Amino acid sequence: MTPAARLQAGIEILDEVIASARDDGPPADIIVTRYFKTRRYAGSGDRRAVRELVFRAIRRSAEVPASGRSAMLGLAQEAPEFLALFGEVRGPAAIVDGEQGSPARVIPAWLEPQISRLVEPGEWPVLLDRAPLDLRVNAARANRDELLGQFPGAEPTRISPWGLRLPFDTRIDDHAAFTDGLVDVQDEGSQLIALACEPKDGMRILDLCAGAGGKALALAAAAPGAAILATDTNRSRLSKLAPRAVKAGAVIETRLLNPPHELEMLADWAETADVVLVDAPCSGSGTWRRNPEGRWRLSPERLDRLVRVQAQLLEIAAALVRPGGALVYAVCSILEAEGEGQVTGFLSGRSSWIAQETPIAAGRLTGSGRLLVPSQDGTDGFFVARLVRPC
Structure with a gap:
């Protein structure tokens, strides 16, 4: 897929995510996976790139965007390298005069007064950071210190006595400790x-x-x-x-x-x-x-x-x-x-x-x-x- 085609794919997925959010349908992760099941031409690099585009656009839009195009255009207006892709072959249609993307916001305006007074506005952006992958060691069958070395990049969680923290993109579904029930995914x-x-x-x-x-x-x-x-x-x-x-x-x-x-x-x-x-x-x-x-x-x-x-x-x-x-x-x-x-x-x-x-x-x-x-x-x-x- 060309960069322009990836951008267009992201827009199509975002349209589905927006509709699903309004209808209480499946989450974005499932929609992304389903989209690529019918597009075998997309390689693993394409799938990763499009997924990243989709979630970048979602994270910056607190309110439901008018459309996938609006959400992606909002992202592109903050990342000029994407603007040039509008109008390219297999990419999104060219931007028309006066067209604006969805505004950037962390929390929906109506919800801001509901946030706990203990959470300062300066802390709000962290609510949308990429989360690490946390594992809970099965304390009845395993010891955290013994398992620590089996996961590259793992660290003990700071508060929980049962936890291991891994980089967010770590795969553990085929790890022996996971398949044997010695660890489970849990924040x-x-x-x-x-x-x-x-x-x-x-x-x-x-x-x-x-x-x-x-x-x-x-x-x-x-x-x-x-x-x-x-x-x-x-x-x-x-x-x-x-x-x-x-x-x-x-x-x-x-x-x-x-x-x-x-x-x-x-x-x-x-x-x-x-x-x-x-x-x-x-x-x-x-x-x-x-x-x-x-x-x-x-x-x-x-x-x-x-x-x-x-x-x-x-x-x-x-x-x-x-x-x-x-x-x-x-x-x-x-x-x-x-x-x-x-x-x-x-x-x-x-x-x-x-x-x-x-x-x-x-x-x-x-x-x-x-x-x-x-x-x-x-x-x-x-x-x-x-x-x-x-x-």
């Missing part, structure tokens, strides 16, 4: 959410929003003797946990829940859990490094719905915690309403519950929780709080 921030649960053998631990089970696997590795139940309302996501648990050598029970009957379906866990983890559905604003088009999928209406769901999940979790047990609430978000605001609302109706400091030696204290951000902590952005029910 350090997610590892720290499991750490905040303080898992121990003999505990009853319920992961209420387990998804594909990354944090349940971390809990099982840290406390192989714990009884762990992973639940979710999405059958497709939850079904991915069982084969992952087999590979990791973990024993984790799963249970599909049917809203609004969660408490009925968890009656055997009522007031008996030592720890309930609520890693709630959220805006994903802390994961924009990995999913920059997530900004295009968020709206005021969607955020309001998420905040309501988070509050409902806290209500459910509270009924499952035993006296003296803990509720760990976490969101991969830097928005005030999803983090500190939720915990403040929860505690205001439960004066006997108390907030307890988490064993995370990083982040910034905010209300009754802790906020970590990429600029300071090197993790995805997330909020976590540990709330204890009185005996």
Whole structure:
């Protein structure tokens, strides 16, 4: 492919990404892969170059662009070497007088007032940096120091005792330690959410929003003797946990829940859990490094719905915690309403519950929780709080 043809391919992919964001369809990574499955003439260099163009254009556009051409033209206006490609053979059509690209912005204008006051505007650009690849060592079967030398360029994560950090473009899917279940891909921030649960053998631990089970696997590795139940309302996501648990050598029970009957379906866990983890559905604003088009999928209406769901999940979790047990609430978000605001609302109706400091030696204290951000902590952005029910 010529440079002009690569630019045109990027525009076509961006049109699909924009439509998918509006329709809540597949993410950009999947769209890029699907695009090239039907274009066998594109070599590996072409695929890498086009992918880089697409994500550069996505990262610079906080608002949904009018079109793929608008997004790419905005990028080209900051990188003049691309401007000359408009009008070339197999490239985008020539630029017409007065045509402008999408403006550059880190955070959608409507969302800026929602950002936690602890995250200064000067830190916002780091929210879109390329994220490293973090691995979690399966503590039940392996030692981090022993595995460190098996991954070129790897370093121990700064905060998590289980983590290894690799360059962002490292491939590990065919590495023996990965295929044998000795390591799993997991951002350090997610590892720290499991750490905040303080898992121990003999505990009853319920992961209420387990998804594909990354944090349940971390809990099982840290406390192989714990009884762990992973639940979710999405059958497709939850079904991915069982084969992952087999590979990791973990024993984790799963249970599909049917809203609004969660408490009925968890009656055997009522007031008996030592720890309930609520890693709630959220805006994903802390994961924009990995999913920059997530900004295009968020709206005021969607955020309001998420905040309501988070509050409902806290209500459910509270009924499952035993006296003296803990509720760990976490969101991969830097928005005030999803983090500190939720915990403040929860505690205001439960004066006997108390907030307890988490064993995370990083982040910034905010209300009754802790906020970590990429600029300071090197993790995805997330909020976590540990709330204890009185005996």
